[in-house]
Amino acid sequence: MTSADQVNRLLALVPYLQSHPDAELGSTAAVFGVPPEQLLDDLNVLWYCGLPGGMPGDLIEIDMETVAESGRIRLTNAEYLSRPMRFTPDEAMSLVVALRAMRELAGGHQGEGIDTALAKLEQASGADAPRPQVSVAGGSEEIRSRLTDAIADGELVDLDYLGAGLDPSTPRVAPLRLITREGFGYLQAWSLERSAWRTYRLDRIDAVRRTGEPAGEVGEPPEFGPGWLEQRPDAAEVTLRLKPTAAWITEYHPIRAVRRQASAIEVDLLVADPAWLRSLLLRLGREVLAVRPPEAAAGAAESAAEALAAYGAG
Amino acid sequence: MNLAICLLMARRFIEKSQIRQVVEGYHDLSDAAFERTFERDKDELRAMGVPVETGSNNPLFPDEVGYRIRRKDFELPAIEFTSAETAALGLAASVWESATQAEQAVTALAKLRAAGVDPDPGRLAGLAPSIGAREPAFASIWSATIDRATIRFSYRGQPRRVQPWAMTYRRGNWYLLGHDVDKQAPRMFKVSRVDAAADRVGRVGGYRVPDLDLEAAWASLEPRRPDTEAVLAIRAGRAPDLRRRGRPVDAKQDVPAGYEPFAVSYARAADMVGEICAHGADVLVLAPQHLRKSVITELTATAGRAS
Numbered sequence: 001m002t003s004a005d006q007v008n009r010l011l012a013l014v015p016y017l018q019s020h021p022d023a024e025l026g027s028t029a030a031v032f033g034v035p036p037e038q039l040l041d042d043l044n045v046l047w048y049c050g051l052p053g054g055m056p057g058d059l060i061e062i063d064m065e066t067v068a069e070s071g072r073i074r075l076t077n078a079e080y081l082s083r084p085m086r087f088t089p090d091e092a093m094s095l096v097v098a099l100r101a102m103r104e105l106a107g108g109h110q111g112e113g114i115d116t117a118l119a120k121l122e123q124a125s126g127a128d129a130p131r132p133q134v135s136v137a138g139g140s141e142e143i144r145s146r147l148t149d150a151i152a153d154g155e156l157v158d159l160d161y162l163g164a165g166l167d168p169s170t171p172r173v174a175p176l177r178l179i180t181r182e183g184f185g186y187l188q189a190w191s192l193e194r195s196a197w198r199t200y201r202l203d204r205i206d207a208v209r210r211t212g213e214p215a216g217e218v219g220e221p222p223e224f225g226p227g228w229l230e231q232r233p234d235a236a237e238v239t240l241r242l243k244p245t246a247a248w249i250t251e252y253h254p255i256r257a258v259r260r261q262a263s264a265i266e267v268d269l270l271v272a273d274p275a276w277l278r279s280l281l282l283r284l285g286r287e288v289l290a291v292r293p294p295e296a297a298a299g300a301a302e303s304a305a306e307a308l309a310a311y312g313a314g
Numbered sequence: 315m316n317l318a319i320c321l322l323m324a325r326r327f328i329e330k331s332q333i334r335q336v337v338e339g340y341h342d343l344s345d346a347a348f349e350r351t352f353e354r355d356k357d358e359l360r361a362m363g364v365p366v367e368t369g370s371n372n373p374l375f376p377d378e379v380g381y382r383i384r385r386k387d388f389e390l391p392a393i394e395f396t397s398a399e400t401a402a403l404g405l406a407a408s409v410w411e412s413a414t415q416a417e418q419a420v421t422a423l424a425k426l427r428a429a430g431v432d433p434d435p436g437r438l439a440g441l442a443p444s445i446g447a448r449e450p451a452f453a454s455i456w457s458a459t460i461d462r463a464t465i466r467f468s469y470r471g472q473p474r475r476v477q478p479w480a481m482t483y484r485r486g487n488w489y490l491l492g493h494d495v496d497k498q499a500p501r502m503f504k505v506s507r508v509d510a511a512a513d514r515v516g517r518v519g520g521y522r523v524p525d526l527d528l529e530a531a532w533a534s535l536e537p538r539r540p541d542t543e544a545v546l547a548i549r550a551g552r553a554p555d556l557r558r559r560g561r562p563v564d565a566k567q568d569v570p571a572g573y574e575p576f577a578v579s580y581a582r583a584a585d586m587v588g589e590i591c592a593h594g595a596d597v598l599v600l601a602p603q604h605l606r607k608s609v610i611t612e613l614t615a616t617a618g619r620a621s
Contacts, residue, residue, distance in 0.1 A: 004358045007315050008421065011364075016428035031427055033407075033420035045315065052320045052336030080323055083389040084425040088363040089460045091425070094418035097483070098409035099402060101445040102438075106402075110438060113398025124393050132459075133482040133532055134445065151440030162554050166593055177440045183486025185443075206554050281619075283592035285612030288619070297619045303594035304617035310570060310595050311610055 009034070010042060010049070012084045014060065017075040019082075025071040043067065050077070092125035097132050104136035105178045105185050107145025138185030139202035144178060146208040147187055151175045156192070156213045160206035165275020171198070174215035178202065190218045197221035235272040240281075241290040242267065249284070264289055274299055317355045318364060322388060326371045327380025356381070364388060390429055397434075404435035405443075412447035415456075445483060451508035455490055456481065462523065464495065464516025468509040476503070477521045482532050491531050493521070500526075502534065540579035544586065545600040547573035552596040556589070567600040575600065587612060 009032055016031070017023055029039040043062055050059035061077040087095070096118065103114045122131065138144060150157045158172050173189035180186070185202035237256065242249070242265050249267065250258050256268040271277045281288060281300035291297040316337045321328065334340045334348055343351060359366050365387040368379050395403065407423055410416040423433050447453070451467060458465045459478040466475050475495040482489050488505040547569050548557060560578030569575050580586040587608045590597050599606040 004362050007318065007358065008362050009424075010315050011318065012421065012425045012428045016424065019428060019430050032424045033417055048338065049315045049319060050338070051323060052316075052338075081319065084428040085388055086363065086390050087422050087425065088418075090457070091418045091422035093456075093460060094410065094415045095406055095422040097415070097445060098406040098419050101409050101443045101483070102402060102405055102441060105441055105443045106438075109398060110402070110441065113396065114402040117395060117399035117402045120393050120395065120399070124391050132480060133528065135482070135484045135532075136443075137485055148440045160554065166553065166555075166596070168551060168554050175440070177442045179442045180444050181486075182446075183484065204555070206558065278594070279592040282594055282613070282616055283588040285588070285591055286615040288616070291619065294619075297616075300594075300616050301619045304591075304613040307591075307595040307598070307613050308610065308617055310598055311606075311613075 006042065006045070008085070008088070010046060011081070013039075013042060014046065014075065014078050014081040015084045017073055018078060022072045022074055025067060025073060028073060040067070043073065046075070051080070087125045089125075092121070093132060095121060096125075097134055100132075100134035101136065101180065104134060104138050105144060105180060107141045107143070107148055110148060111141065111145075136180050136183055136185050137201075137203045138178075138180075139205055143202060143205050143208055144185075146210070147175055147178060147202075147205075150208070150210060151177065154215045156211045156215050158209040158211060159187075159200060161200055162204045162206065163273070163275065164201075164204075164279070165273055166279050167275055171200075172211070173198070173200075174218045176218060176221065188221055190215075190221075235270045236296075238269050238271050238277060238296045239292040240267050240269065240284075240288060241265075241292075242284065243287045243289060246284055246287040249280070271296070278303055317352075318359055318383065321366060321381055321383040322385065324382045327367075327369050327382050329380045333381065390425055392429070393426075393431070395431055400431060400433050401438050403431070403433035405438045405441060406433070407435070409443050409445055410447070411444050412452070414453060415447060446486070447488065449488055449505040449508070450510055451505055451512050452488060454511040454513075455488075455505055455508070458512060458514060459490070461518045462521055463514050463518050464520055465512040466515045467512035469503060470507050471509070474501075474503070475515065476501070477516070479523045479526065480528055481505075484532070489532075491528070500531070502531070538581035540581045542581070542583070543577050543579045544602065544605055546576050546578055546590065547598040547600055548576050549573055549596045553593050556593070556597060565600055569600070570598065573598065583608065591616070 013032065016028070020028075025036055025039060029036040032039065043064065046060050047062055047064065048059070052058070059077065060075060063074050067073055099114055099118050099121070103111060103118070106114055147157070156172055156174055158170055161169050161171060163169060172192045174192070175187055175189045177188050178185060179188055186199040187202060187205065188197065188199050191198045244263070244265055247265055256270055259266040269277075277296060278299040281291070281297060282303060316339060317333070320333060320337050330352065333352065340348055340352065356366055365383060367382050367384060369382070370380060403423060403426065407416065407420050410419055426433060447456075455465065455478060459481055462478070464475060464477050466473065468474070476490070477493040477495060478490055479492045482491070490503045490505055492501065492503070493499070494501040545563060545565055545567070546556060546560070547565070549572060556578050557576060560576040563575050563577045565575035583605060586605065590599060590609050591612050599609050
């Protein structure tokens with residue numbers, strides 16, 4: 001009994017094993033994204049497959065003893081299945097979306113390679129269905145291209161950066177990689193001033209200057225996953241009570257919990273950077289009904305008072 | 315699997331009775347069991363995208379139904395990739411956060427490897443994009459879009475019937491563009507607002523996706539073009555985002571000491587007010603007057619929240 005997934009895999013496995021003679025069991029399993037035991041099961045199924053008639057000479061031949069002894073797979077007598085099947089629509093769409101997501105982060109020659117690969121794939125899959133589109137806030141292609149070049153060359157760079165608290169800075173960093181989270185592109189880098197891993201939103205990087213200095217070995221940063229803020233020991237929880245019209249913030253900011261009521265919504269935020277909360281409260285203005293703890297609102301109130309004074313003087 | 319090989323090898327349509335005789339695993343079955351197994355296997359092949367054709371070899375007896383798979387419809391066409399392209403392909407397997415879609419991408423890459431292409435995951439240094447699909451309705455809408463099957467779902471509590479046309483991923487969110495059957499008009503849906511997995515109510519391939527200008531449809535998701543201009547006073551060295559969007563001007567108004575005047579255009583006054591307020595005392599509105607008043611109103615509310 002073979003499932004549809006297995007048949008789909010077998011139809012690709014037969015040409016793969018013919019174009020990769022003596023392929024290794026473990027690496028072949030990795031190519032197909034299955035555990036080695038599953039691949040062994042696949043080979044046992046294939047052993048019973050072949051041309052109509054079912055005579056010994058009609059069957060696909062696999063030397064199962066060699067597989068057992070050396071982990072090498074030799075498959076013969078299947079010349080009629082030397083090319084893989086077309087992509088299923090789901091495979092084609094999944095691959096195209098992945099490449100389009102890459103395109104949004106790439107710059108320069110990397111981007112060109114992705115563009116032409118996409119064009120060839122779309123032609124090969126031949127489906128005329130509208131392709132899903134992908135768009136990420138990844139800043140300018142030139143900034144990305146400079147960053148990936150510096151990463152490839154292992155070089156320190158100086159950034160012109162506008163932080164979440166809207167404070168401009170010029171950090172010197174060892175760039176590691178470009179990543180996407182929640183629809184934004186980020187640079188993951190080691191900050192020399194802070195001696196810590198930092199993420200920089202790509203659309204807030206104004207300029208990248210090469211320094212000519214080697215970045216050295218920087219190791220691996222902690223996981224930048226959905227819970228990355230939780231790992232910051234200095235993050236504090238703040239609850240905002242907002243008018244319902246401010247519900248958009250739940251889609252643009254990391255939120256711990258949302259409670260919707262008839263005339264208001266309450267959101268719990270983790271705040272690692274007081275400057276970020278200050279600019280968020282200033283932006284929300286009259287849409288903020290209450291802040292808990294109340295002292296969390298002090299920074300924004302001071303800043304607003306300073307601005308009002310400037311208007312009075314102007 | 316044997317059925318696929320048998321049909322693929324056939325130059326002509328093969329009748330069901332012939333298939334039963336030659337395909338390993340079929341000839342020992344009872345009549346009823348053969349019928350069931352054959353129909354199931356055939357449907358499975360078709361669901362996988364294997365083009366199983368039906369037809370007759372004899373134009374005089376067109377009802378005599380046989381089956382075949384045409385090689386050129388079945389095989390992946392030969393594609394040559396440059397080294398920059400194989401580097402891009404190599405990374406594609408790691409982009410999806412959703413296990414289901416990641417598997418699909420892995421199988422697609424395995425097919426390319428089987429065809430002699432060598433996607434190389436190590437070569438695109440410094441790129442690690444990822445794309446999520448955490449919405450509860452994502453999988454059901456994705457597959458209905460592929461299958462062109464009408465679906466029914468609850469959209470923020472409202473029942474909707476939709477023929478899915480295409481999906482897009484914008485700023486961390488999936489959207490569905492489709493034909494709203496009840497409203498008889500195209501509509502855009504945010505997948506995260508679909509309350510649970512969508513139900514299929516139509517058959518596979520149940521409608522045609524019209525020739526539409528997808529770019530234009532998606533453009534409706536983008537912010538409006540800025541068409542109004544404000545004159546702002548920006549503190550030296552601050553608010554590079556607004557400086558970049560604007561241009562330095564000679565202001566008619568008095569500019570406070572330590573500030574520089576910039577003209578910055580915007581689309582929606584409410585958004586612009588929020589953006590200016592976020593900068594606190596670093597950005598002041600010089601004109602127009604109504605924008606200045608709105609900003610002062612919001613700042614007054616925030617200043618009053620001192621503890």
